[in-house]
Amino acid sequence: MTVLGDTALAGLRAGFAGTVLTPEDPAYADARTLFNSMITKRPSVIAQCAGAADVSRAVAFGREQGLEIAVRGGGHGVAGSALTDGGLVIDLRRMNAVTVDPARRTARVGGGAVMRDLDRATQPFDLATTGGRVSTTGVGGFTLGGGSGWLERKFGLACDNLLAAEVVTADGNTVVCSEESHPDLFWALHGGGGNFGVVTSLTLRLHPLPTASVALLLWRPEAGPDVVRAYRDFMENAPEEVGGGVIYLTGPAEPFTPPHLVNQLACAMLVTYAGELSAARRVIGPLLALGHEGELIAEVPYAELQSMFDDPPGYRNYWSAEHLDELPDKAVDLFCARAEDMVCPSPSQHVLFPYGGAVASGPAGYPVPWRRAPWVVHPLGLWTDAADDARAIRWARDTRADMKPWSTGAVYSNFIGQEGQERVVAGYGLENYRRLARIKAVYDPDNTFHLNPNIRPSR
Structure with a gap:
């Protein structure tokens, strides 16, 4: 760990509106805790910023x-890139204010908001925009x-609803980008991640949504192949209002779960x-x-729906994903069979999500080539015992291998951890990656912001 002198730290603290923490501070241990308990990095300093000036x-x-330099928003990413060993964490969590303009149907969201x-x-304005599937995910x-x-x-995707962003770049300057201002950077932020600077606020488009509905239906695991096929066939012509997925999980200890499925694979x-x-x-x-053998069917406010399936913190995590251009019966059978290898009971989930609708019909020019896939398989491992690490990681990797014959590549x-540079490039598409690398060279030529699915600067 880098040991910083008192003079250097005093210089950072002078005029800093937020809080600067070092390992000697009582709040340090909590401030470096991430959602994934496998990540135990120890930064030399954590700068809990109160605004863009602190970030700069x-x-x-x-x-x-x-x-x-690591940048922390929600701290939910599985790879643990919100921390660095011996370095500096720019912690945005205090910058979590949200200002809604109901007339324009927009929201200005602080970079540390979840x-x-x-x-x-x-919600009070009956407005919403696409968010993560749990309430603890960082918006940025x-x-x-x-x-x-x-x-x-x-x-559409969250990035399809991004209207503007305030970014502190590697030179410490603050840039406000939109379609009219710094359009190259604005384009790059639609899928390019945190490669180009620290996003201190985002302006998002909102949509009318007075209420939402949810149905959680449960079966024994052996019913899975028939359930998945029925869901696949239904989703081929489902209206855009319908979302969700098929999920193998541990039956929750809730009144709607049949006794024989409580704490069992379902x-x-x-x-x-x-x-x-x-x-x-x-x-x-x-x-x-x-x-189905168990059900929870309800109409709920969207904010409540977003928090119904929150993953509990403190677990060891490993996730991955494979996007599919089709879902034939053979793929269904392999997906369902692989559920038997999950760590269970645990909060682990073996997920099949549909895309389509406004995802597939959204803007074709952004660097998100995965949007054209109709399906994605997402093994999401959460467990407590380090002795299960190898098993859980192997399960996720084996699931990906099973799906390779139908993978779009x-x-x-956001669905994976550190899986190598080839997968990073696949996340953007080769031509998009090259364009992103040129933009990176303009705004971060030294690759200061590299703790992410990294785009290496190139002219």
Whole structure:
């Protein structure tokens, strides 16, 4: 770990509106804790910024001291890139304010806000935008990576709803970008992640959404192949209001779970609907007639839907994903069979998500080639015992290998950890990657911001 002198730290603290933490501070241990408990890095300094001026000051300090710089928003990413060993963490969590303009249907969101901050601010106006599938995900990292969530088939990806962003670049300057101002940087932020600077605020488009509906249907795991096929066939012609997925999970200890499925592997169909329950029931009637053994069906505010499936913190995590251009019966059988290798009971989930709708029909020019895939398989491992590390990681990798015959090769970086530079390039597409690398060379020529699915600067 780099030991910083008192003079250097005093220089950072002078005029700093937020809080500067070092390992000696009582709040340090909590401040470096991430969602993924496998990540135990120890930064030399954590700069808890109160505004863009603090961020600019912290970037300049990190570069002057030769420190590796990490940027923390929600801290939810599986790779742990929100921390650095011995370096500087620019912690945005205090910058979590959300300002809603209901007339323009926009929200200005602080770089440290999480989904619950955004959803609770927009809900009183019956407005929403595509968010992550849990309320603890950071809005910034989620959106910059593309942003796949429950509302995407109706309202598009999160990045499709990005209207403007305020960015502190590697030289410490603050840039406001949009389609009219710094359009190259604005384009890069639609999927290019945190490669180009520290995003201190985002302006997002909102959509009318007075209410939402959800149906969680449970079966024994052996029913999975028939359930997945029925869901696949239904989704081919489903309206854009319908989202969700098929998920193998540990049956929750809830009243709607049959006793024989509590704490046991179960096959679940999760159906979300952007609208009232009466309309949802009419649309998803064929799915409700498949003979499920447990059910939770409700109309809820969207902010509540977003928090219904929050992953608990403190677990060891490993995720990956494979995007598919088709889902034949053979792929269904392999997907379902691989569920038997999950760590269970645990919060692990073996997920099949549909895209389509406004995802597939959205802007073709952004660097998110995975949006054209109709399906994505997403093994999401969470467990407690380090002795299960190898098993859980192997399960995710084996799931990907099973799906290779139908893979598009595209990668959604928010769904994976560190899987090599080839996968990084696949996340953007080769031509997009080359364009992003040129933009990177303009705004971050020294690759200061490299703790991410990294785009290396190139002229």
